[in-house]
Amino acid sequence: MNRGRFISIEGGEGAGKSTSIAFIQTFLLQQGIELLSTREPGGTEIAEKIRALLLEHHQEKVDPYAELLLMFAARRQHVSQVIEPALAQGKWVLCDRFTDASYAYQGYGRQLPMAFIDELARWVHGDTNPDCTFLLDLDIEVGMGRARQRNALDRIESEQMSFFAAVRQGYLSRAAAEPGRFRVIDASQDIAGVEAQLQGVLEAMI
Ligand code: TMP
Numbered sequence: 001m002n003r004g005r006f007i008s009i010e011g012g013e014g015a016g017k018s019t020s021i022a023f024i025q026t027f028l029l030q031q032g033i034e035l036l037s038t039r040e041p042g043g044t045e046i047a048e049k050i051r052a053l054l055l056e057h058h059q060e061k062v063d064p065y066a067e068l069l070l071m072f073a074a075r076r077q078h079v080s081q082v083i084e085p086a087l088a089q090g091k092w093v094l095c096d097r098f099t100d101a102s103y104a105y106q107g108y109g110r111q112l113p114m115a116f117i118d119e120l121a122r123w124v125h126g127d128t129n130p131d132c133t134f135l136l137d138l139d140i141e142v143g144m145g146r147a148r149q150r151n152a153l154d155r156i157e158s159e160q161m162s163f164f165a166a167v168r169q170g171y172l173s174r175a176a177a178e179p180g181r182f183r184v185i186d187a188s189q190d191i192a193g194v195e196a197q198l199q200g201v202l203e204a205m206i
Contacts, residue, residue, distance in 0.1 A: 004034075004091045005205060006083070006129070008098040011136030012168050013157050014146030015187045016194065017096055020136060023195050024094055024202065031206055036086040039096035040074065044081045047074035055154040062155070064110040071102050072120045079125045087128070098130055100174055105156065108170025109163045132205060134198065135175050138187040140164040 007024070009017050021037065028035045041051040050070050054062075075098075086093050099121050106112045140161060147157055175182035183201050185194055 001088075001090045004087045004089070004093060005131050006087060006093050006095070007132045007134070007205075008095045008100065008130040009134045009136070010097055010100050010104070010171060011187060012138060012140055012143045012164055012171070014143035014150070015136035015138040016146075016191075017136060019191060020134065020185075020194060020198060021094065021096060023198055027199060027202055028092060028094075031202075033206070034091045035094055036082070036091050037094045037096075038078070038082060040078060040098055040101065041071055042074065043078040043083075043095075047077045050074040050077075055156060057155050057158070064106065064112055067110070068102060068106040068112055068117070068120070071106065072124050075099065075102075076124045079128055084128060095130070098133075099125070100130075100133060100135075100171065103174055104167045104170035108166045108173075109159070111166075130181065132201065133175075133178075133182050134201070135171050135182055135184045136187040136194070137168070137172065137184050140168055142188065 009020060009024075011017055025035060025037055040047075041054055042048045050073060054067065054070055054074075083093050083095065099117075102117055102121075103114065107114050107117050144157075144161070144164065147153065172184070175184050183197070185197050187194060189197075
């Protein structure tokens with residue numbers, strides 16, 4: 001059986017990932033592709049508990065390395081229990097964030113060493129990497145404005161604007177370094193424009 005394709009979707013807060021995910025799900029379903037849609041941190045019972053721990057507000061300061069290691073603990077559980085089995089069964093996997101988020105948020109945002117993240121990625125998921133990554137790129141003021149309207153800000157969404165600026169630059173640097181895998185989408189366009197771009201890439205993948 002052919003291995004499924006692995007697609008991830010990334011972007012800053014309020015960039016419109018949910019709308020794009022809904023479109024990708026519907027489009028691939030129409031094409032008769034069996035798709036597993038999941039998210040990080042999360043995607044399994046244990047990884048969702050780690051997600052709650054990571055996103056809640058705490059009195060105690062969260063050490064940046066502890067944050068990174070928890071992201072990768074959740075990821076290991078998710079890859080081994082959900083992502084790998086699905087790909088092996090020929091299903092396509094659509095993941096709302098993956099390791100690029102650890103580089104952007106913990107590497108660029110928290111300024112942890114990239115070499116350490118490289119090592120973790122290698123140990124935790126080896127060759128299981130997305131075939132295609134959509135990066136929804138948006139001005140951080142616009143994105144945070146949307147995020148603030150949505151609901152109460154979680155622990156990471158409560159960071160300073162300088163943190164989100166570093167995250168955005170981090171994502172764009174990663175996209176520039178791997179143009180074959182990344183598809184950068186201008187998320188300031190209207191929904192129809194974003195969907196047309198997503199559809200073009202998916203058609204080429206099929
Ligand atoms: P979201 O998926 O609902 O946007 O929330 C997940 C939050 O966790 C978001 O602020 C990005 C952050 N995050 C990291 O900091 N590192 C990671 O590796 C992942 C997957 C997410």
